């Protein structure tokens with residue numbers, strides 16, 4: 001399947017993407033995970049992205065399109081992909097449309113995961129993430145804690161609170177979402193690709209996607 005997952009930070013895009021990869025071998029492509037990996041590895045990309053990310057601002061479109069142009073041409077994308085956290089702006093969506101046309105790739109749909117703000121705030125402040133950039137498993141101190149406190153079940157690395165998940169950075173990220181990313185809902189609606197899920201459970205979102213894809 002070839003999907004875009006839209007939704008505010010904390011809507012569950014990453015969790016849903018990880019679950020969908022198990023259905024048909026499609027790969028999750030999270031620009032946030034790629035950028036955090038680059039920051040930790042100290043690459044040129046990481047150096048350019050770090051300050052934006054810490055502040056909860058978006059990384060410039062050109063950097064993101066540079067990442068995506070090569071990522072979408074890697075062979076593991078042949079089975080399908082789940083775009084998680086990309087596109088994030090109208091210029092990125094325009095550039096993606098052009099890139100997909102050039103690569104002869106057709107999207108199945110864009111799924112808008114619409115979760116109430118109070119649920120999002122609660123989730124983001126209680127979310128914890130595996131610090132190993134090759135893993136980045138997601139936990140929640142209330143609803144899904146690791147078996148051993150602070151230790152990732154999957155790889156044994158420390159589970160931490162992300163630097164951009166302080167209350168201040170979270171509220172800034174949500175403002176940025178409303179201003180820059182929410183307009184993509186109208187964009188994909190016009191393209192005839194939009195479906196919206198207002199369920200808060202990831203299982204319900206997956207079921208809706210399966211139903212729409214006829215799986």
Ligand code: AMP
Pocket residue numbers: 009031032033035052053054056057058059060061064084085086087088089092164173
């Ligand atoms: P995420 O893990 O998707 O919440 O992304 C974490 C941070 O990475 C965001 O707050 C942005 O600073 C940056 N980022 C991730 N994806 C994008 C994107 N498509 N465009 C611009 N910045 C991004």
